[in-house]
Amino acid sequence: MDTNDKLYSSKFKTADIKLGYGCNDKCVHCVVEKLRDIAIQNKHLDLKTDEYLKEIDKVISDGIKRIVVTGGEPTIRKDFPIIIDYINSFGIEIFLQTNGRFLSNSNLIDKIKNKINTYIIALHGPNETIHDIVTQSSNSFNQTVQGIKNVVKIGGNVCGKTVISKLNYKTLLQTCKLYNKLGVKEIYIAYPHSSGEIDYLKKIAPTYTQIKPYIEQCLTWAIENNINLKLESILPCNLDKEFPIKYYYDFTEFLAQKKYKMLDENYGSWEEFTKMDKKKDFSKCQKCVFNNFCNGIWHEYTNLYGFEQIRPITKIHDKSNLKF
Numbered sequence: 001m002d003t004n005d006k007l008y009s010s011k012f013k014t015a016d017i018k019l020g021y022g023c024n025d026k027c028v029h030c031v032v033e034k035l036r037d038i039a040i041q042n043k044h045l046d047l048k049t050d051e052y053l054k055e056i057d058k059v060i061s062d063g064i065k066r067i068v069v070t071g072g073e074p075t076i077r078k079d080f081p082i083i084i085d086y087i088n089s090f091g092i093e094i095f096l097q098t099n100g101r102f103l104s105n106s107n108l109i110d111k112i113k114n115k116i117n118t119y120i121i122a123l124h125g126p127n128e129t130i131h132d133i134v135t136q137s138s139n140s141f142n143q144t145v146q147g148i149k150n151v152v153k154i155g156g157n158v159c160g161k162t163v164i165s166k167l168n169y170k171t172l173l174q175t176c177k178l179y180n181k182l183g184v185k186e187i188y189i190a191y192p193h194s195s196g197e198i199d200y201l202k203k204i205a206p207t208y209t210q211i212k213p214y215i216e217q218c219l220t221w222a223i224e225n226n227i228n229l230k231l232e233s234i235l236p237c238n239l240d241k242e243f244p245i246k247y248y249y250d251f252t253e254f255l256a257q258k259k260y261k262m263l264d265e266n267y268g269s270w271e272e273f274t275k276m277d278k279k280k281d282f283s284k285c286q287k288c289v290f291n292n293f294c295n296g297i298w299h300e301y302t303n304l305y306g307f308e309q310i311r312p313i314t315k316i317h318d319k320s321n322l323k324f
C-alpha cells in the first residue's frame with residue numbers, strides 16, 4: 001500500500017480551512033453540531049465565496065504549502081469547483097475532507113479531476129445498516145462507496161476516515177477491509193471528540209477498554225498486510241500490546257507543525273490546539289517514554305473516567321517500533 005508520509009513532514013506546512021457548518025449528513029459523533037447551532041443563531045453558517053478566497057490568500061501569504069478544504073461538507077456548495085480552481089491556481093496541494101456522497105456524481109468528478117491531491121473520505125461502517133445509522137441519512141453508505149469508487153477510478157489518492165462510536169466499534173476491522181478492497185491508500189480511525197461535552201461522551205463513545213481488542217485487531221491486520229493505518233486520539237498507553245509508533249497519528253501530527261483555521265476562531269498549531277483540549281496525568285506521564293511529544297487524551301474523557309486508562313510506557317521491548 002502506498003503511503004502519504006510527506007503529510008507528516010514539517011516542510012509541508014498545512015492549514016485546515018473550514019468552509020462552514022452546512023452538511024448533508026447528521027453524524028451522531030459530529031463535533032461541529034453545537035458550533036453549527038451557534039453559527040445558525042449568528043446567521044453565519046458558512047463563509048461566503050469571497051470570504052473563503054480571502055482566507056486562502058491569507059494562508060498562502062503565510063507560506064502554507066497545503067490547504068485542507070473542510071466543513072461541514074464542502075462538496076454540497078455551488079461554489080465548490082470555483083474554490084478548488086482558485087487554490088489550484090497557486091499550485092499548492094489540496095486535501096479535501098468530505099463525506100464523499102456528492103462524489104458519486106460524475107459531473108462533479110469531471111470538474112475537480114486532477115486538481116485535488118488527497119481525498120479524505122469518511123465511512124463509518126462496513127455496510128448500509130451501520131453507516132446510515134451513524135450518519136442518520138438514508139442511502140449515504142451507497143453514495144459514499146460510489147464516491148470512493150469514482151475517485152479511485154480517476155486515479156485520485158483516497159484516505160479513509162472512520163470515527164469510533166458505540167454503533168460501529170465492533171466492526172472496525174470490517175470497515176478497514178472494505179476501504180482496502182475499494183483501493184483506499186491510507187486509513188484513519190479516530191476516537192470521538194466532544195469539545196468538553198460529558199453527556200455526549202456517555203451517549204456516543206465507548207471506553208478505551210471497550211475498543212481495545214478491536215483496535216488491536218485492526219493494527220495486527222494492518223501490520224500483516226502492510227496497510228497504512230493511523231489512530232487518532234488513541235495512544236500506546238490505551239492498548240495492551242506494543243505497536244510501532246508510526247501508527248499513532250497524534251505523535252506524527254505533533255511533528256508536522258500543522259495550522260488550523262476554524263470558522264470564527266484564530267489560527268493555532270496542532271500542538272496548541274490539542275494542548276487546550278487534551279489532558280495528561282503528570283504523575284504517571286513523567287515516567288512515560290512518550291512524555292515529550294504527547295498531549296494526552298481528550299479532557300472530557302478524563303473528567304468522566306479519570307486517568308485509569310493511562311498507563312505509562314516505561315520500556316519499549318522492540319526498538320524498531322520507535323521508527324516513524
Ligand code: SF4
Nearest residue numbers: 237285288294296312
Ligand atoms: S505520555 Fe501519558 S498520555 Fe501520553 S502515551 Fe504516555 S502515559 Fe499515555
